[in-house]
Amino acid sequence: MSICQQLIxxxxxxxxxxxxxxxxxxxxxxxxEKRCFQHYLKQDYLYLFQYNRALALALFKAENxxxxxxxxxxxxxxxxxxxxxIQFCKSWGIEETELLQTPESAACVAYTRYVLDCGINxxxxxxxxxIAPCALGYAEIARWIVEQQLSPANNPYQDWIxxxxxxxxxxxxxxxxxxxxxxxxxxxARQRTKVQQIFTTATRMEIAFxxxxxxxx
Numbered sequence: 087m088s089i090c091q092q093l094i095x096x097x098x099x100x101x102x103x104x105x106x107x108x109x110x111x112x113x114x115x116x117x118x119e120k121r122c123f124q125h126y127l128k129q130d131y132l133y134l135f136q137y138n139r140a141l142a143l144a145l146f147k148a149e150n151x152x153x154x155x156x157x158x159x160x161x162x163x164x165x166x167x168x169x170x171x172i173q174f175c176k177s178w179g180i181e182e183t184e185l186l187q188t189p190e191s192a193a194c195v196a197y198t199r200y201v202l203d204c205g206i207n208x209x210x211x212x213x214x215x216x217i218a219p220c221a222l223g224y225a226e227i228a229r230w231i232v233e234q235q236l237s238p239a240n241n242p243y244q245d246w247i248x249x250x251x252x253x254x255x256x257x258x259x260x261x262x263x264x265x266x267x268x269x270x271x272x273x274x275a276r277q278r279t280k281v282q283q284i285f286t287t288a289t290r291m292e293i294a295f296x297x298x299x300x301x302x303x
Contacts (some may be wrong), residue, residue, distance in 0.1 A: 090222065090263040090269045093215070097286040104219070104289050105227050109296035114242040120178075123243065126299035127175050129190045133295070134171060136198030137220070139165045142275035144213055151255045153210065156265055163258065172246070197291035204284055211277070212271040215284040218266050219292050224250045225259035234292035 087095070094101050109126070137297065141161045144225035148154035172182050190198075205213035219255055228250035237247055270281055297303075 087262070087276050089267045090218070093218070093266075093282060093285045094222070095281050097289045099218075100286060100289045100293060101223075104292045104296070105230065107225055107293060107296040109299050110231075111225055111236075112300075113243045113246065114236040114241075116243060117236055120242075120245065122299050122302060124178055124180060125302050126296075127171075127178060127180060128185055129191050129194045129295070129298065131171050131175065131185045132188065132190050132194055134164055134168050136194075136202065137217070138168070139214065140198075140201045140205050140217060143202070144210060144217075147205070147210045147213065149210065150209055153265075156261070160258075160262075170222070191303060192299050193291075193294045193303065197288070197295055200287065200291060208280075208284070209269075209277070211266070211273060211281055212284055214262070214266045214269060215281045217290045218262060219285060219288040221259040223289070223292055225256050229256070 108225055109118065109122070110274045138161055141164060142158055145154060145157040145161065148157055172185065175182075175185060201213075201216040204216040216255070231247050237244060241247070270278060273281065
């Protein structure tokens with residue numbers, strides 16, 4: 087079992103609550119209310135901004151050019167994704183001006199500032215432990231929906247599912263997991279415990295982010 091697999095296993099029951107949340111299930115079967123998805127999309131745009139700031143910390147904390155290149159590629163990917171996100175939001179009736187004027191939800195603030203705090207005050211492994219649940223979880227969710235054939239024909243959320251089930255995102259998530267495995271390989275037991283605590287907390291934050299979408303909070 088890889089270190090990432092151990093982190094996921096030790097984050098139960100939160101990991102399952104995250105990847106099989108009611109928001110995810112309703113998105114998968116197409117019954118999620120449009121306004122819930124729109125609320126999620128706006129908050130996800132704000133999340134991406136803070137997520138990229140966290141990746142900038144990964145670039146700063148890199149200890150070699152390999153780690154620096156990984157952070158640089160991730161930053162470039164998120165910058166491109168943010169532009170695509172704006173276009174995707176337009177298809178759901180959300181203009182860029184509305185995105186820019188939307189206040190961050192409590193769930194978004196709590197999650198993103200926690201990640202940034204881990205990056206500012208912790209090690210590179212700590213930072214990636216806080217970042218990993220997002221990428222690893224979305225990849226797993228999309229695979230689960232596709233493999234279990236949960237999405238019906240004409241699902242309005244099929245584009246979202248296809249984005250995270252696509253080979254490029256699945257590969258990016260795998261690479262992030264491999265990087266976290268490498269960063270954690272030589273950690274002491276105490277350091278590994280801290281990484282686990284961070285990973286589990288970030289997973290709990292993901293649950294709160296889905297719930298925010300359902301509650302329109």
